[in-house]
Amino acid sequence: MKLIIKNIGQLAGIDESGRERIMGADMKELRTLDNAYITAEDGMITAYGSMSELPEGRADEEIDARGGIVLPAFCDSHTHIVYAGSREIEFVDKINGLSYEEIAKRGGGILNSADRLHTAGEQELFDEAMPRLQQMMASGTGAAEIKSGYGLSTEDELKMLRVIRRMAEASPMTIRATFLGAHAVARNYIGRQSEYVDLICREMIPAVAAEGLADFVDVFCDRGFFTPEETARMLECGAKYGMRPKIHANELAASGGIQVGVKYEALSVDHLEFTGDEEIAALLGSKTMPTILPGAAFFLGMNYPPARKMIDAGLGVAIASDFNPGSSPSGNMKFIVSLACIKLRMNPQEALNAATLNGAYAMGLQKTHGSITRGKKANLWITQPVSSLEFLPYAYGTSLTAGLVLNGQKVL
Ligand code: NIG
Ligand code: FE
Numbered sequence: 001m002k003l004i005i006k007n008i009g010q011l012a013g014i015d016e017s018g019r020e021r022i023m024g025a026d027m028k029e030l031r032t033l034d035n036a037y038i039t040a041e042d043g044m045i046t047a048y049g050s051m052s053e054l055p056e057g058r059a060d061e062e063i064d065a066r067g068g069i070v071l072p073a074f075c076d077s078h079t080h081i082v083y084a085g086s087r088e089i090e091f092v093d094k095i096n097g098l099s100y101e102e103i104a105k106r107g108g109g110i111l112n113s114a115d116r117l118h119t120a121g122e123q124e125l126f127d128e129a130m131p132r133l134q135q136m137m138a139s140g141t142g143a144a145e146i147k148s149g150y151g152l153s154t155e156d157e158l159k160m161l162r163v164i165r166r167m168a169e170a171s172p173m174t175i176r177a178t179f180l181g182a183h184a185v186a187r188n189y190i191g192r193q194s195e196y197v198d199l200i201c202r203e204m205i206p207a208v209a210a211e212g213l214a215d216f217v218d219v220f221c222d223r224g225f226f227t228p229e230e231t232a233r234m235l236e237c238g239a240k241y242g243m244r245p246k247i248h249a250n251e252l253a254a255s256g257g258i259q260v261g262v263k264y265e266a267l268s269v270d271h272l273e274f275t276g277d278e279e280i281a282a283l284l285g286s287k288t289m290p291t292i293l294p295g296a297a298f299f300l301g302m303n304y305p306p307a308r309k310m311i312d313a314g315l316g317v318a319i320a321s322d323f324n325p326g327s328s329p330s331g332n333m334k335f336i337v338s339l340a341c342i343k344l345r346m347n348p349q350e351a352l353n354a355a356t357l358n359g360a361y362a363m364g365l366q367k368t369h370g371s372i373t374r375g376k377k378a379n380l381w382i383t384q385p386v387s388s389l390e391f392l393p394y395a396y397g398t399s400l401t402a403g404l405v406l407n408g409q410k411v412l
Contacts, residue, residue, distance in 0.1 A: 003040045003378065003408050004059040009067035011036040011048055012389055013356055015371040021289065021361040023316035023355045032389070037340065038070060041406035048372060049242030058070040067385035068402045069392070071352065074130075074141025074333035074381065075359030075370050076205060078089055078270050078291060080147050080180075080324035081132040082163050083113050087325045099195060100327060101224055109326055110150065110184040114334040117150040125163045126170075132323065133171050136331040138399065142379035142406050143370075144331075145246070147218055149180030154204050154239050161213035172406040174377070176363045178246055179205065179214035182226050182234055194262075197230045201237040209241035215364070216267065217243040221257035228256035246362070250274040251296070262286045268318065268362040272305040274299060280313050289362040290315055292354075293322035293403050294339040299412045300327050307344035318358035319344075319351065338396035348390045366383040378408040 014031040038048040039059065047055070090103050090112070103109050117125070138142060146164045151157035161177055167174035179203045182197070189196035208214050217238030223229040225248075235245045244267050249257025249273035258279040261269035268293040272279070283290055289312060297304045310317055319340050323331035333355055340351035360370030368377050382403035383392065392400060404412035 001042060001408060002059040003061045003063070003180070003405065005038050005063045005065050005380070005382065005405070006054065007051065007067060007069060008036040008038065008070045009385055010034050010069045010389065011038060011372060013072045013352065013372050014048070015373050020366040021358050024311060024314035027311055027316060027350040027353050028347055030352055031390070038335070038372070038380070039403070041132055043408040044380055045372065045374055045376050045378045047374065048178070061410060063382070063403060063405070065382050069383045069386060070387060071140070071381045072356045072369070072371050073379035073404060073406065074140050074355045075363060075365060076136060076141050076144040076321050076323070076331065076333055077268060077359045077362035078293060078316055078320035078322050079144050079331060080127055080149060080322070081331065082129045082146060082148070082160050082403050083150050083325045084116040084128060085325070086329065087112060090326065091102060095301065102225065104184070110312055111187055113150040113183070113325055114152045114156070115188070118156055122159055125160070126166055129163060129167060130170065132331060133167060133173055136323070136333070136412060137173065137404055138401055139332040139334040140356040140381035140401055140404060141331065142175055142381070143360065143363065144403065145176040145178055145216070147178040147180040149183030149218070152181065152184065152186035154207050157204055158207060158211065158213065161208060165213060166282065172409070172411050174365065174369060174379070176215045176365070177213060178216040178218045179208045179243065180218040182219040184220065184225060194230070197226070197233060200234055205237050205241055205243070209243070214243055216246045218246050218248060220248040220259060222248065222251050223253035224257045224388045228260040231257065231260050232264065235260070239264070241269060244364070246270065250279065254279070258282055262288050267364060270320070271296065273303050275305055275310065280310055280315065283315055284313065289358060291318040291319050291320055291362050292340070292344065293320055293328065294343055295328035295336055296322045298339055298343065299329070304343045307340070307346055307390055311346070311350060316358050317354050318362045319354040320359060320362070334392065334400065335396060338393040342396070348393050351393060374380045378405055380405040
């Protein structure tokens with residue numbers, strides 16, 4: 001199967017350097033080529049160049065980009081899209097003055113979603129979650145990580161992860177699965193948090209590993225949730241089963257989560273609203289990708305992480321949607337890129353690098369996804385004709401999607 005996309009106004013995100021992530025001052029650069037074509041064969045990018053050098057010969061599928069921009073499809077490295085129902089009542093509670101933590105303390109929040117997930121069947125969850133993948137694709141996303149974490153019992157966590165596996169089989173998107181049993185202490189373990197941590201280590205992680213259901217292990221390491229010590233215990237246990245950590249850290253306080261993530265070589269530490277000099281120092285020189293979720297800070301009306309300071313210190317950062325029913329009910333990565341520009345003061349090029357190659361890195365997909373590179377997967381977002389690359393985040397509420405190619409095939 002051979003595909004050609006012609007009349008590309010600008011091909012952006014080209015990278016033949018072999019680098020796996022983009023850091024510091026390099027984040028400002030996004031290589032582009034004007035008036036271009038790109039070809040793919042058997043799902044992989046084979047060639048690209050100027051329209052004036054368009055190769056002869058026929059393709060099985062031909063797309064006319066009509067002057068639109070073509071970018072690597074977004075790599076959304078942090079989502080929780082398997083959930084039952086929605087939580088707009090809490091949204092109103094927040095408008096009326098309750099904080100995310102207060103809602104959680106009243107038994108709302110994650111535990112509210114856990115109650116609903118408990119009564120939902122696998123098929124029902126699958127049917128609710130698949131359209132969310134479709135919404136994500138509509139904004140240009142081609143790869144995503146999906147977490148469990150609304151089960152909070154062995155049985156329900158397995159149920160969620162089986163749904164994620166089915167979604168990966170059914171969708172053209174590339175999906176990675178993360179076990180997040182330590183998202184909150186289950187209702188029947190309240191007051192017995194360390195016993196719940198024992199349950200995760202003794203029962204849940206081995207059961208998840210036995211079915212090969214998760215690539216990564218996650219813990220909500222934060223004030224009011226799990227401590228760095230408990231996190232360390234669970235990460236050690238996950239490591240025994242080959243699960244690399246990707247953790248929630250420093251959303252609600254400077255909780256030590258970033259340091260524990262770096263210590264256990266987490267692929268990413270995510271949220272990071274409370275990041276100071278010590279945390280930046282811990283991240284520098286590490287393999288851990290700091291991942292910012294500006295949709296959550298936006299939706300909860302909280303402080304934004306110091307992205308500018310982090311990049312200026314030499315760090316690479318990724319951005320992701322955090323699509324979930326409580327703190328970020330949207331998987332629109334194009335909007336997340338706009339928020340990164342507007343609220344984190346990242347340049348459009350920095351934000352696009354953060355949402356593509358650095359997002360791929362945060363899922364361990366950097367060798368196959370996240371840039372326009374010969375031999376990488378042909379996952380391409382085609383935009384409508386626009387005046388410049390900068391127009392994409394500038395027009396923050398407009399879709400601008402003209403097409404999406406995943407695995408070398410047009411899916412939108
Ligand atoms: O990443 N902070 C922890 N977990 C999710 C929210 C989950 C929920 O509220 O349902 C997050 O924001
Ligand atoms: Fe999250």
